Amino acid sequence: MHIVSGERRQALSAELLEADRAGRTSPDFSFDYADFGDGSYLQRAREQGAAYYGSLRVERSDTEGRREASLRNLEFFGAPHVALLFLPQFGDGVRVASDVGMYAQTFLLALEARGLAGIPQTMLGFYADTVRDSLGVKEEMKLLFGISFGSADPKGPSSEYRMGRVPLAESVVAHDTPGILEQAR
Numbered sequence: 001m002h003i004v005s006g007e008r009r010q011a012l013s014a015e016l017l018e019a020d021r022a023g024r025t026s027p028d029f030s031f032d033y034a035d036f037g038d039g040s041y042l043q044r045a046r047e048q049g050a051a052y053y054g055s056l057r058v059e060r061s062d063t064e065g066r067r068e069a070s071l072r073n074l075e076f077f078g079a080p081h082v083a084l085l086f087l088p089q090f091g092d093g094v095r096v097a098s099d100v101g102m103y104a105q106t107f108l109l110a111l112e113a114r115g116l117a118g119i120p121q122t123m124l125g126f127y128a129d130t131v132r133d134s135l136g137v138k139e140e141m142k143l144l145f146g147i148s149f150g151s152a153d154p155k156g157p158s159s160e161y162r163m164g165r166v167p168l169a170e171s172v173v174a175h176d177t178p179g180i181l182e183q184a185r
């Protein structure tokens with residue numbers, strides 16, 4: 001994990017915005033809504049998008065407004081620090097990626113425990129070459145995602161946004177454990 005603050009953070013943000021302007025995306029891992037199919041995953045992604053842009057008062061038809069809002073990712077939403085999480089390529093990478101995911105979740109909880117807040121951002125991984133060049137990271141270290149962090153702004157533009165959660169019975173199958181999903185609620 002690389003943590004970037006101060007002037008280096010400013011420079012990285014400028015480089016990311018410039019890469020975006022020039023259309024220089026370079027994801028190490030694919031991301032395609034087409035992979036979601038047309039079932040519940042796509043449905044949830046749409047609901048998440050509607051809730052997010054709704055909280056920012058950006059209409060679905062407002063392409064420019066959506067683009068402006070998404071560029072805030074590259075300014076780290078104004079947070080003073082950003083963590084970039086890289087992984088070495090072992091095998092197909094899935095096990096290491098899951099380890100990094102667990103590490104990231106613990107990092108987010110540690111921030112929370114200290115009264116801070118973090119924003120996991122898949123989008124930062126779409127500019128892997130730019131980030132590697134900026135931070136002097138070797139090509140073999142692949143960028144999974146970033147986490148902007150600092151003190152939460154309770155009055156921030158998306159502060160009323162909450163990602164929905166499907167009921168547990170939709171995501172967990174309980175075998176021979178009657179009542180466990182009701183108890184976990």
Ligand SMILES: Cc1cc2nc3c(=O)[nH]c(=O)nc-3n(C[C@H](O)[C@H](O)[C@H](O)COP(=O)(O)O)c2cc1C
Pocket residue numbers: 073118119120121122123124145161162163
């Ligand atoms: C792995 C992961 C990647 C995410 N990537 C982005 C992103 O690139 N840009 C963004 O604005 N939000 C992204 N989000 C959503 C927010 O960071 C955050 O999770 C959301 O605001 C809801 O917060 P909650 O999960 O605590 O309910 C991502 C969330 C996760 C879990």
